[in-house]
Amino acid sequence: MRMKTTFIHGGISHDEATGSVNVPIHQTTTYKQEKVGVHKGFEYSRTGNPTRLALEKLIADMEGGVRGLAFASGSAGTHNIFSLFSQGDHIIVGDDVYGGTYRLINKILKRLGLTFTVVDTSDSSTIEGAIKDETKAIFLETPTNPLLKITDIKAVAEIAKAHDLITIVDNTFATPYNQRPLELGADIVLHSASKYLGGHSDVVAGLVTTNSEKLAEELGFLQNAIGGILGPQDSWIIQRGIKTLGIRMEAHEANAKKIVDYLSSHDKVEKIYYPGLASHPGHETAKKQTTGFGGMVSFELKEGLSAETFVESLSLITLAESLGAVESLIEIPALMTHGAIPSADRLKAGVKDELIRLSVGIEDVEDLIEDLESGFSKL
Incomplete structure (x- = not known):
């Protein structure tokens, strides 16, 4: 099968x-x-x-x-x-x-x-x-x-x-x-x-x-x-x-790609982490061993911008730990999912204070982009 x-x-x-x-x-x-x-x-x-x-x-x-x-x-x-x-x-x-x-x-x-x-x-x-x-x-x-x-x-x-x-x-x-x-x-x-x-x-x-x-x-x-x-x-x-994993993963990835395109041209974003980008260090390996790039996107705000202000300004995308759900979830790894890691170890691994992790859901992507834009407007 x-x-x-x-x-x-x-x-x-x-x-x-x-x-x-x-x-x-x-x-x-x-x-x-x-x-x-x-x-x-x-x-x-x-x-x-x-x-x-x-x-x-x-x-x-x-x-x-x-x-x-x-x-x-x-x-x-x-x-x-x-x-x-x-x-x-x-x-x-x-x-x-x-x-x-x-x-x-x-x-x-x-x-x-x-x-x-x-x-x-x-x-x-x-x-x-x-x-x-x-x-x-x-x-x-x-x-x-x-x-x-x-x-x-x-x-x-x-x-x-x-x-x-x-x-x-x-x-x-x-x-x-x-x-x-x-x-x-x-x-x-x-x-x-x-x-x-x-x-x-x-x-x-x-x-x-x-x-x-x-x-x-x-x-x-x-x-x-x-x-x-x-x-x-x-x-x-x-x-x-x-039972619905296949169609959900297709929807997650379709939305993620559009959000990556949006973030790529934003002047308040320093860096985007997404295997589907040709600039991603693991892009060629991902192409070789996977059939898709998934629905997870991480991005860094420009230095000095507040990740907390950004995520707390969103109204549709949910501020929460976890990922992979039908609803979009956003979090700050340094303060949430990776808070157990000492700061020195975290920074050495590249997890900066400005890093935001977004689990892209299956909502209408236009609504998600509008919500992200409202967060950027508060910075």
């Missing part, structure tokens, strides 16, 4: 027992056993739930994995992945990752004995120099959050395989509609499903998949042991959201 069809008919897309075209919400904790150890495939809902299983099979089909796993948040999925590793293990991580990932690494995982080296994964040559004897994995986002840097997944995966490392890709911004990391050589793919996959700002969830039977078994054991699973109702909501 092609992608739009997979979003609707992949995984377990209907109920065999009744013919319902939607998978039922199995709101149960436990399951009747006919005899001790004899059951219909489910024992306890932390270990497995039919509604969650339908979503897990769907993300595996979407990404080309052998098994999917659904978690209570993207951060829970990230923690589950990092739980593959032991004290003393070393992991290479991208220098422009979600602030919550930065917090997890620096406030929790380092305390538990994991070690990390931060590199710019968009320059694959930096990875070779960071590999140590104890290195086990490379963790990256592409496009990154919030600077939309692009990493050549195939090149990184080749380096990883040469050193027997695991390649982990956060595919939240691109979605499986535009990018499939497992096909490019990655081993594990992660999503904050709260974003584009859900798409409606109404559920928090994380999804993970892998094309390795061994990793799938290990991740599944950790999911059950740690217990950060997604509930049945939230699993159903995410699956419903995925």
